[in-house]
Amino acid sequence: MPNTSDALARRPLRSVDLEPGPVALRRTVAFLGWVVSRGTHLEWRNQDRIPRTGGVLVAPNHIGNFDPVVIAHFIGWAGRMPYALAKRDIFRTPLLGSLARASGQIPVDRGTADAINSVRDAVAAVNDGKCVVVYTEGTITSDPEGWPMSGRTGAARIALESGCPVIPVGQWGAQHVLGGKKLALPKWGKPTITVSAGEPVDLSDLRGPDPSRETLQAATDRILDAITDQVADIRGEQPPPGRWNHKLQRRVLPGE
Secondary structure (H helix, E strand, O other): OOOHHHHHHOOOHHHOOOOOOOHHHHHHHHHHHHHHHHHOEEEEEOHHHOOOOOOEEEEEOOOEOOHHHHHHHHHHOOOOOEEEEEEHHHHHOHHHHHHHHHOOOEEEOOOOOOHHHHHHHHHHHHHOOOEEEOOOOOOOOOOOOOOOOOOOOHHHHHHHHHOOOEEEEEEEOOHHHHEOOOOOOOOOOOOEEEEEEOOOOOOHHHOOOOOOHHHHHHHHHHHHHHHHHHHHHHHOOOOOOOEEEOOOOEEEOOOO
16 A cells, blocks of 8 residues: 555645745745655654644654754645744855745754844744744754653743644654764665654643743653654654753653
């Protein structure tokens, strides 16, 4: 039986996504979709959980450098245009920088006082009805087994301030194309990439003005737990107890 996800992924973008957006963004998403659909086998699950209209935050796990391509394809063929938070270094490169600016992506000055500006810009984008993509981990996971690791609070800040739905997304297989933290030549073969969207993360009890550090951490943990559930379902495995801590470079158990 043919994979219906592969068949859907090969349809022209204009037949599945009518959301207006910058010309550069639509052309980029269409091209990336063409690349992914012909270079991999795809299995998409619960794609309809991404709202077709209105501001929304999509929070995927981060396992390799091919992730943004995979997620843009998944979201684009769910009927939305993706606006992702991306590190400022990308905007400084001649070709990618021009493309990122023309397509309305949101720069992040990680590790600086200006990082809060990206949260402000993301909230404005969500309030404008856009689909914003945030990798809650902040960078490619350091977990030796590839599970979602400890995260940053940016996604939680955006969600709590805007009140938008947060859709956790798990994906697995992209690491076989461009895995690891350093750019390398793609691996040989045509891997299967599975992407699955979860139900919106319930943060209603945490919303309010000026969330505390503890509140932000609680919201971040909920988002990461929901992402991990999607990854576990895709992998058919039980995640190990605790979560890999990027700063400590070890797994931290609950309550530790």
